[in-house]
Every structure is written in C-alpha cells, then in structure tokens.
C-alpha cells in the first residue's frame with residue numbers, strides 16, 4: 001500500500017503536492033513502482049497535528065480520487081470523517097482506512113451502507129495528545145482484544161468479515177517499547193482470518209533506532225516492512241514503494257507466500 005499524503009503538514013513528506021494533478025502524478029508513479037493499493041489521506045494524524053475541516057479534507061482528497069479513477073489499483077482513503085467517507089465511496093474508493101476503527105456511529109453507517117472494505121486501526125487517545133503518556137499493562141493483548149471487539153462490532157453491523165482488515169496502529173498512542181512489542185507480537189493479531197496491515201514506514205521509532213530524520217529512514221522502513229511480513233502482515237503501508245517491492249521480491253522467492261503461514265494462525 002503506497003502512501004499519498006495530500007496534506008500540508010504530514011511529517012514525512014509534508015507539503016509535497018501543490019495541486020491535485022501533482023498528487024495524482026505521484027500516485028501513478030507509485031503504481032509503476034509496484035503499489036497494489038494507494039492510500040490517499042487529507043488529514044495528518046501525526047502526533048500534535050491540527051484538525052482539518054470536512055470541507056478542506058474533501059477539497060484535498062476528492063480531486064485526487066477523481067483523477068485516479070480507472071488507474072488499475074484499489075484506492076483507499078485515510079479518513080476519520082463520515083462525510084468524507086461517503087463522498088470518497090461515491091467517487092470510487094474501494095477501502096476506507098479509519099484510524100478510529102469506525103467507532104463513530106456515522107462512520108460505521110457510511111461503510112455499512114456501501115460494499116467497500118475497511119481497515120480498523122487501534123489507537124490510544126487522540127492524535128493531538130496521544131504520544132504524551134501512552135500506557136498499557138500488556139500492549140499486545142490489549143491491542144488484540146480491542147481489534148477483536150471492533151471486528152465483532154462491525155460484523156454485527158453488517159460488514160462481512162471478508163471486507164475487514166486490522167492494524168495495530170504503530171505510533172498511535174504507543175511509545176518506542178510498545179511499538180517494538182507490537183512488531184514482535186504481530187503474529188498474535190492473525191486471528192479470524194482477517195488480514196493484518198502494518199504501517200511502520202518512516203515512523204519515529206525508526207528515527208530513534210537510526211538517529212535519522214524521516215526522509216532518511218528508507219532502509220529502516222524496508223527492514224521494518226519485511227519484519228512485519230515475516231510476522232504475518234498481509235499489507236504494508238509504505239512511502240517507499242520501489243524499495244519495499246525489491247525486498248518483497250527477495251522474500252517471495254524464498255518463502256513463496258506473503259502473510260501468515262496457515263499452520264501458525266491462531
């Protein structure tokens with residue numbers, strides 16, 4: 001999954017696109033590099049980010065979606081807003097990537113009223129303050145239990161299991177040790193046959209490990225993506241598609257499969 005941020009303040013590639021045309025051209029480049037899914041986001045959820053209005057988020061995201069119609073890969077929209085979800089679905093989005101896991105009732109309705117897929121992500125707290133003092137007794141167990149609850153809740157609301165993807169939400173109300181524990185324990189999220197998505201690309205934990213800024217975290221990001229795949233992730237959300245693709249090609253040649261080994265799923 002290649003990341004297309006249409007935000008002026010995204011931490012890793014902020015201010016990249018001056019226009020919808022430029023963002024769509026960038027998205028097409030990611031497809032050429034081997035992206036199987038594009039994730040288009042108009043609201044930065046990085047720690048401390050300022051909220052964006054519905055109108056502003058629509059103005060950022062919809063023109064890019066429209067330009068990418070028929071591009072050949074499913075389009076995901078990274079949004080927490082029900083109104084943006086509805087418009088994105090009408091404009092052809094195939095996946096809603098909601099870092100709030102459809103907890104807002106109108107968000108749940110927006111997806112239920114459609115046939116699109118959804119990514120349910122765990123976070124603790126809200127983006128503006130979530131990194132201030134995250135606390136868990138057992139981060140892997142708590143994230144797993146939360147995701148199990150959310151899968152059951154959205155299934156009960158009428159979203160079939162084969163439309164659901166889950167994500168532990170690296171960096172969303174997690175400190176360095178929490179993130180490492182989640183990556184080590186990622187396989188325990190492979191339950192109910194629901195694919196696991198992992199987003200580690202250029203995140204702060206990789207900065208801490210390498211001492212490098214976001215743009216120089218490519219190698220660390222590729223290593224993290226491959227580790228996530230080794231621990232059962234079926235989808236990796238990345239900025240550096242070409243580099244990640246090369247690593248996956250090596251993985252594929254040796255293992256012949258991506259995602260959890262069936263015998264080891266719980």
Ligand code: 7PJ
Pocket residue numbers: 003045046078097098099119121167169170197198199200201202203237
């Ligand atoms: C994630 C995301 C993630 C999902 C962002 C960033 C921050 N959506 N949106 N999972 N991260 N599903 O790209 O660093 O980890 S925005």
